[in-house]
Amino acid sequence: MGLSLLDWVEFMVRWFHVIAGIAWIGSSFYFIALDLSLRKSSSLPDxxxxxxxxxxxGGFYNLVKYLVAxxxxxxxxxxxxxxxxATWISGAALFILIYYLGAELYLIDYEKMELTPPVAILISILGIIVGWVAYDIACKSPLGKSNFILSIFLLFFFTLLSWASYQMLSPRGAFMQIGVTLGTIMVANVLMIIIPGQKKVVAQLIAKETPNPDFGIKAKQRSLHNNYLTLPVIFVMIGNHYPTAYATSFxxxxxxxxxxxxxxxxxxxxxxxxGKKSPTWVIVPIVxxxxxxxxxxxxxRPKEDTFSPKKISMIESEFPDDLKETVMEITAYKCxxxxxxxxxxxxxxxxxxxVYFHEFKDLVNNYRDIYKQVAASHAMPPGNITFLEEEERLVYAKFYYKVQEILEERN
Ligand code: HEC
Structure with a gap:
């Protein structure tokens, strides 16, 4: 009962996280679009x-923006x-529930580093802190004077950070680590820069003082970053279900x-x-x-030509037992x-x-998923916790092609 309960807790936290994220991103998209669509008009108050x-x-809205009170x-x-x-709190809870409490399954890769769960968790927390501190310093430094130079610097910095995560953590853990770091930066921008700045400006406006433009400039820089980081963060959040994206060498x-x-x-x-002309040129670099x-x-990635029929037959000859028995045996030991x-x-x-594997037909039923998880990537076993050897991965690949071959012959 206790464990099913934990499953439900995780599910409910995830539900909450997605809802909070929709509310946040929805309102932020809305305000960006609203802000950009504002037009001057002679009928407006001074x-x-x-x-x-x-x-x-079913009605009309007339929104007026004031920069003074x-x-x-x-x-x-x-x-x-x-x-x-709320998005950050629920996201942090989810990250802890899945990646910290399940560090052996999701955060550690014994093939890369033999970390203990507390050390892996410490690396993850330090990574997030380093990410925010370095980002914040860069924004406040002379680099921050030019949006372009700052963006190039930050892109290099985050690439380095994710490369470092991939050296230490499991592919899935490292991937999520970067998503969590970027998400944390976005929320920290709201908590530490944007809202405190806005509070000061509002106080100055109410006191009929001219607000210090510095707060506005700083908040705008961070809002801009949040705006541009939204889509990549969502990519990572859903990307952890796609080993083809997170569990490859690059x-x-x-x-x-x-x-x-x-x-x-x-x-x-x-x-x-x-209201400007659509910059259709972006389609080229996007594609x-x-x-x-x-x-x-x-x-x-081990792909078809890596597993040429010649190679497959070569590997096959090295396995005295027939393929079925071998693959069943590996599965029994390693899965x-x-x-x-x-x-x-x-x-x-x-x-x-x-997904369970009791009989051979269970393997056949899942042959595509097994290939994706075990041969095309190193997603399974999680963190290679049962030490699946490269040759054993080849056996799964061979198994996949054999199934495909049989299916094709039937058609
Ligand atoms: C220590 C436990 C563990 C071992 C050992 C393990 N798996 Fe998994 N497997 C998991 C978990 C956890 C998931 C769910 C991952 C997720 O939530 O995306 C999973 C998911 C899968 C999936 C389904 C993926 C999907 O997204 O539908 C396949 C297929 C799979 N494993 C194959 C294997 C094979 C083949 C082996 C042995 C070579 C293996 N696993 C060993 C824990 C394990």
Whole structure:
């Protein structure tokens, strides 16, 4: 019961996290588009900066933006900050539940480093702190004076950070680590820079003082970063279900390419919302970089020509038992602590994702997934916890092609 309960806790936290994320990103997308669509008009009050007209929910909205305090300020002023904080709190809870409590499964890769769970967790926490501190210093340094130079510097810095994570943690752990670091930076921008700045500006406006433009400039820089980081962070959050993206030799570089792709997509919409001509040129680098990500994920992957029929027959000759027996034997040793109806792996009540291997037909049923998890990537066994050898991965690849061959012959 206790473990099913834990499963439910994780599910509910995930549910909450997705909802909070939708609320945060939704409101932030909305305000960016609103801000960019503001137009001047002669009918506006003197202190007003611009207005927007919108239609939604069966009525018209007329929104007016003030950069100085209007004559009359209502008592209730709506702030937008809890969406961001709730997203971070639920995200941190989820990261702890899955990656820290399950560090052996999700964070550690014994083939890379023999870390103990506390050390792996410490590396992860330090990585997040280093990410934020270095980013914050860079923004405040002379580098921050030019958006372009700062972006190039940050892109290099994050590439280095994800490369370092990939040297120490499991592929999936390292991938998520970068998503969590970027997400933390976004929320820290709201908590430490944007909201405190806004509070000071509002206080100055209410006191009828001219607000210090410095707060606005700093907040705008961070808002801009948050705007451009949104899509890459979502890519990582859903990417942990795609070993083809996270568990290959260059996954750390793929993240950086996707940061550029995500930023270009945002740029396209920002320009449109500002009423400018759509920058259709972004399509070219978006397609090229996405293709490059795909190509990078193919490097080092055992693929069809690596497993030429010649090689397969060569490997086959090295296995005296027939393929079926071999693959069943490996599976029994290397997978069945977890992938059986009653797993013996501590803390597991059901086979993960409902995938179990009791009979040969169970393997055939999952032959594509097995190939993706075991041969095309090193996603399974998690962190290679049962020390699956390269030759054994080849056996799974061979198994996959044999199944495919049989299926093709039947057609
Ligand atoms: C220590 C436990 C453990 C071992 C050993 C293990 N797995 Fe898994 N397996 C998991 C977990 C946990 C998941 C779910 C991962 C997730 O949530 O994405 C999983 C998922 C899978 C999936 C389904 C993936 C999907 O997204 O649908 C396949 C297929 C799979 N494993 C194959 C294997 C094979 C083949 C072996 C042996 C070579 C193996 N696993 C060894 C824990 C294990």
């Amino acid at each position: 202190q007003a900066y611009g207005e927007a007209w919108q239609v939604h929910g 209007p004559d009359r300020l209502p008592n209730h002023l709506t702030w937008f900050k809890w969406e961001a904080y 996954s750390w570089l793929i993240i950086s390419l996707i940061i550029i792709v995500g930023a270009l997509i945002r740029h396209f919409f920002n320009e449109r919302h500002a 090229l970089l996405t293709l490059m990500s795909f190509a990078l994920s193919e490097v080092d 069945s602590t977890c992938h059986v109806k009653n797993p013996s792996w501590e803390g597991m009540v059901k086979p993960p994702k409902g």
